[in-house]
Amino acid sequence: MTVFFLLSVPVLLVGAGLTLALRSNRARALAALASQAVATLLVLMSLLPTLRGQAALEVVWPWPSPIHSIAFRVDALGAFFLAWSLPMTCLGTLYAVGYLQRYFREGRNGGWHFALLNLVCLSFVLIYSVQNSLVFLLGWEIAAVAAWLLVIWDYGNQKIRFAGFNYLVSTHIGLFVLVAAFMLLHSETRSMDFVSFGRFLSRPTPLRGTIFLLLGVSFALKSAFFPFHTWLPRAHAAAPAHVSALMSGVIHKAGLFAFLRFTLLMGKPEEWMGWSVLCFGLLSAFFGIIYTTTQRDLKRLLGYSSTENVGIAAIGFGIGYLGWAWGVPALLVCGFAGGLLHILNHALFKCLLFYGAGSVYRATHTVDIERLGGLAKRLPVTATLFLIGALAIAALPPLNGFVSELLVYSALLSGRAPTGQANILLIAFAAVLAFVGAVSALSMTRAFGLAFLGSPRDATVHEGEEAPASMWLPMALHALGVLAFGLVPQLALGAISPTLELFALGHDSSAARATVAPLVLANPLLALGLATAGGLAWYLGRSARRSPTWGCGYTAISPRMQYTGSSFSEHFIRLFETFLPSARRERLPEEVFPQQASHLGTHHFDAVERRTFEMLRQAEDLIAHASERIPEQSRFAFAAGLVALVIIGALVLGATGP
Amino acid sequence: MTLAWFANFGALLVMPVVLMGVIGRVKSRWSGRKGPPILQLAYDLQRLARKRPTYSTTTTVVFRVAPHLFLVTSLCSGAIAPLLGSRPIVSFPFDFVWFAYIWAFGRVALMLAALDVGSSFEGMGAAREAVFSSILEPALFLVMGALSFLGGHRALHKIATLRLQAGAPPAVWLLAIAALLIALQVETSRMPVDDPSTHLELTMVHEVMVLDHSGPDLAAIQLGSAIKVFVGCSVIATLLNPWAGSAGLLCGAANLGLCVAVAAFLGTVESLVARLKLRAVPQYIAVALACGGVALLATIWRAGGPK
Numbered sequence A: 001m002t003v004f005f006l007l008s009v010p011v012l013l014v015g016a017g018l019t020l021a022l023r024s025n026r027a028r029a030l031a032a033l034a035s036q037a038v039a040t041l042l043v044l045m046s047l048l049p050t051l052r053g054q055a056a057l058e059v060v061w062p063w064p065s066p067i068h069s070i071a072f073r074v075d076a077l078g079a080f081f082l083a084w085s086l087p088m089t090c091l092g093t094l095y096a097v098g099y100l101q102r103y104f105r106e107g108r109n110g111g112w113h114f115a116l117l118n119l120v121c122l123s124f125v126l127i128y129s130v131q132n133s134l135v136f137l138l139g140w141e142i143a144a145v146a147a148w149l150l151v152i153w154d155y156g157n158q159k160i161r162f163a164g165f166n167y168l169v170s171t172h173i174g175l176f177v178l179v180a181a182f183m184l185l186h187s188e189t190r191s192m193d194f195v196s197f198g199r200f201l202s203r204p205t206p207l208r209g210t211i212f213l214l215l216g217v218s219f220a221l222k223s224a225f226f227p228f229h230t231w232l233p234r235a236h237a238a239a240p241a242h243v244s245a246l247m248s249g250v251i252h253k254a255g256l257f258a259f260l261r262f263t264l265l266m267g268k269p270e271e272w273m274g275w276s277v278l279c280f281g282l283l284s285a286f287f288g289i290i291y292t293t294t295q296r297d298l299k300r301l302l303g304y305s306s307t308e309n310v311g312i313a314a315i316g317f318g319i320g321y322l323g324w325a326w327g328v329p330a331l332l333v334c335g336f337a338g339g340l341l342h343i344l345n346h347a348l349f350k351c352l353l354f355y356g357a358g359s360v361y362r363a364t365h366t367v368d369i370e371r372l373g374g375l376a377k378r379l380p381v382t383a384t385l386f387l388i389g390a391l392a393i394a395a396l397p398p399l400n401g402f403v404s405e406l407l408v409y410s411a412l413l414s415g416r417a418p419t420g421q422a423n424i425l426l427i428a429f430a431a432v433l434a435f436v437g438a439v440s441a442l443s444m445t446r447a448f449g450l451a452f453l454g455s456p457r458d459a460t461v462h463e464g465e466e467a468p469a470s471m472w473l474p475m476a477l478h479a480l481g482v483l484a485f486g487l488v489p490q491l492a493l494g495a496i497s498p499t500l501e502l503f504a505l506g507h508d509s510s511a512a513r514a515t516v517a518p519l520v521l522a523n524p525l526l527a528l529g530l531a532t533a534g535g536l537a538w539y540l541g542r543s544a545r546r547s548p549t550w551g552c553g554y555t556a557i558s559p560r561m562q563y564t565g566s567s568f569s570e571h572f573i574r575l576f577e578t579f580l581p582s583a584r585r586e587r588l589p590e591e592v593f594p595q596q597a598s599h600l601g602t603h604h605f606d607a608v609e610r611r612t613f614e615m616l617r618q619a620e621d622l623i624a625h626a627s628e629r630i631p632e633q634s635r636f637a638f639a640a641g642l643v644a645l646v647i648i649g650a651l652v653l654g655a656t657g658p
Numbered sequence B: 001m002t003l004a005w006f007a008n009f010g011a012l013l014v015m016p017v018v019l020m021g022v023i024g025r026v027k028s029r030w031s032g033r034k035g036p037p038i039l040q041l042a043y044d045l046q047r048l049a050r051k052r053p054t055y056s057t058t059t060t061v062v063f064r065v066a067p068h069l070f071l072v073t074s075l076c077s078g079a080i081a082p083l084l085g086s087r088p089i090v091s092f093p094f095d096f097v098w099f100a101y102i103w104a105f106g107r108v109a110l111m112l113a114a115l116d117v118g119s120s121f122e123g124m125g126a127a128r129e130a131v132f133s134s135i136l137e138p139a140l141f142l143v144m145g146a147l148s149f150l151g152g153h154r155a156l157h158k159i160a161t162l163r164l165q166a167g168a169p170p171a172v173w174l175l176a177i178a179a180l181l182i183a184l185q186v187e188t189s190r191m192p193v194d195d196p197s198t199h200l201e202l203t204m205v206h207e208v209m210v211l212d213h214s215g216p217d218l219a220a221i222q223l224g225s226a227i228k229v230f231v232g233c234s235v236i237a238t239l240l241n242p243w244a245g246s247a248g249l250l251c252g253a254a255n256l257g258l259c260v261a262v263a264a265f266l267g268t269v270e271s272l273v274a275r276l277k278l279r280a281v282p283q284y285i286a287v288a289l290a291c292g293g294v295a296l297l298a299t300i301w302r303a304g305g306p307k
Helices: A002-021 A025-051 A076-099 A101-105 A111-127 A133-154 A158-189 A194-201 A206-223 A231-238 A241-251 A253-266 A271-292 A298-326 A329-364 A380-393 A400-412 A420-452 A469-487 A489-504 A510-543 A565-575 A607-632 A634-656 B002-030 B040-050 B061-080 B095-116 B122-151 B156-160 B170-187 B215-240 B249-272 B278-301
Strands: A057-062 A069-074 A545-547 A582-587 A599-604 B054-056
Touching: A002 A025, A002 A057, A002 A069, A002 A111, A025 A057, A025 A076, A025 A111, A069 A076, A076 A101, A076 A111, A076 A241, A076 A253, A076 A329, A076 A469, A076 A489, A111 A133, A111 A241, A111 A253, A133 A158, A133 A194, A133 A231, A133 A241, A158 A194, A158 A206, A158 A231, A194 A253, A206 A253, A206 A271, A231 A241, A231 A298, A241 A253, A241 A298, A241 A329, A253 A298, A253 A329, A253 A489, A271 A298, A271 A420, A298 A329, A298 A400, A298 A420, A329 A380, A329 A400, A329 A469, A329 A489, A329 A510, A380 A400, A380 A420, A380 A469, A400 A420, A400 A469, A400 A489, A400 A510, A400 B095, A420 A565, A420 B095, A420 B122, A420 B278, A469 A489, A469 A510, A489 A510, A510 B061, A510 B095, A510 B215, A565 B122, A607 A634, B002 B040, B002 B061, B002 B215, B002 B249, B040 B215, B054 B061, B061 B095, B061 B215, B095 B122, B095 B156, B095 B215, B122 B156, B122 B170, B122 B278, B156 B215, B170 B215, B170 B249, B170 B278, B215 B249
Parallel strands: A545 B054
Antiparallel strands: A057 A069, A582 A599
């Protein structure tokens, strides 16, 4: 079995090599797809026992000093992530074939792109299985650089290069923090092995909290938690649709995976850790979702919604932590079950939505929802599938988003915390989650309603055709997953149950099953009711009369009079303008008969990003100012040189000392 | 058991019409008119159901289907609510979360239908509905969370049977009722949040969303809204009902009577109060939010621990 698993690495590498060597884009795509499919099959075959809840897969590779050996160990957690990451990346590659067709026709070479997608798969195999921090960092870096190169596919555009660079810098800041944490651990354990890290972390030392915070920040940057999310909307708007989908749905789940991996290594957490994860998740969910209401770029909107959804997963993990620290198994189980399931659910519907956005972009050459409209008639397949994803991401029953959110709610509202105050706080958090749910319904209604319904707002928008099979097939498969996990919730719970057992620590995980059990009947019945009513209405409405929309007596109606995206969210933005700053550019009419044309434009920017850039500029000014003064006055230069010399001397002496 | 089931089902079919009639009657009485018959809604529905609908050429299948999906979600919520003050048709732990989200489903369906016609008015109503519900939803969860924590129950009908005698601080109980009344006014678009009888598109919320629906579709929306009124009233009635939870004839009758009383109260408020300015509506909903928050804080002084 282990042979199959390890074989996937050369298969992916050979595939990547082939994509570079082959002559036509069709052959390159085939090589990438075939190698990924084979690797996926190999990995899944070798992981079948682990996925069924049996023993973990273990291999140790001997390696020259100073590493000695590299241990691979795929437990239920790694197997769970691999089981959906690899097939979804494979579907993303299939989508790329259709999506990039336009570029291929212009003669672009897709070889590098497909090779990078293979490397992304390779990074999953490494990150989700390896037990050695150096190889882990290697996989981490492969994923980061590959994602960067994938993002800048359209590198001719300066904006896209900037977004890519922004992402590259952010992800490396995260890498530095991660390296710092690993170095601290290495200095304490004299080992690069996760097992010895785990032995150190499970003891209550003062360093444990510091390392927890360092790791937390690094993983939060990877998964784009608030306030480390600023790179994400830019990168998602710039990248090709399949890359956005894979980054948001699959690649950046590695941050949450690493968080869970270190949770398992660390063992029983302290209470403050639980509260901080919970609050962090709550902040992400809150800010992520309110930012979606201001976006007019469909892909930026979906990007912010990723911040919201990882936040919801973190809320689940936070309660799991608290339940663990308090010794309340029901909280532990429901929290982790909700978080784990939400990761998978998010991967399903977020990829679906990004693919939908890509299909819109392919047909219209824009994703600006203020210019779109009426696409449901031209792109019926995309519209249907996008609607399923939108309803699921708003956590509406009977779809899958509701199942994981119900688990999180059940933990928040259970009243099982040891103190009254803690219970009250958790209930208040549930209310915030309810707010997040309602705003997400607003945002998704806005996104779908404006882009796909009504009539086209802008006559200059390109009128392309419906997506080809290579694009709608991945979408349909994701939609199928969304429906299956919603209508058959026991399937969803079955998918996470071996992983859940790792966290449940021998406790009964029936609390999660009991929470979901009513949905087993309720969701299909609701779906049946909805389907019957909808079908009947559709059937009976065929003979109806048709006439133009009533204009309240006004006869010269034009599509420009429709409600727009900014007018739809204007009321909401005004309520939350403290958090949603905007820039206004206007020239209002002045006299009774204005001589000049007037205009008004509002632009919503990301407050965190704006503040970061401001701070960077201030720091730059400060340093520039100081460095100008040093050469001016020889005393400063002398003092600075002396200080540097002393520090270097101290370091050298410290390194050679006992 | 089956008898109670049928009684619930019967109430779900009959009471929405009656309550709308009661509200209409009370409003008429306050303005010195005789008023329509109690069963006016039934006649209206019958008339609408016979008509052939007209669809805008802009619309897609979403517009056709949405009203009926809304009706189904209303009916499903009726299956969970304690219509007769005791065990409802269906009940499970955390069913109130499901309840809140299927109402959200119905709302989303109507909002999408509103955007589907591509008119400049209906989007307005949809946007307002979405904003109001985003503030209201946390208030509902605060109230339900507080009551559930206080009684140690997790199913809606048991949460709602919390009574003063159980040692609950009266503040929690009163605040919960106040918050739920505001929630009822918002969700069912009654005064002072929304004026269901106005005909100025610029100021309407719910009505402006359904401007272009006609025939059986409009009937589905009207029936769905009426069911929502009944379901909301029944939750408040169960909180008020001194015999709630006893599953007897007395309890059921008292609950239906209290539902009528709550509906009469809604009608009275509607007759005496003017509609709030749209900008002020979020503040009014924030009162519900504050009530919920204070109710939650007040549970600290509860008598007895969670079960």
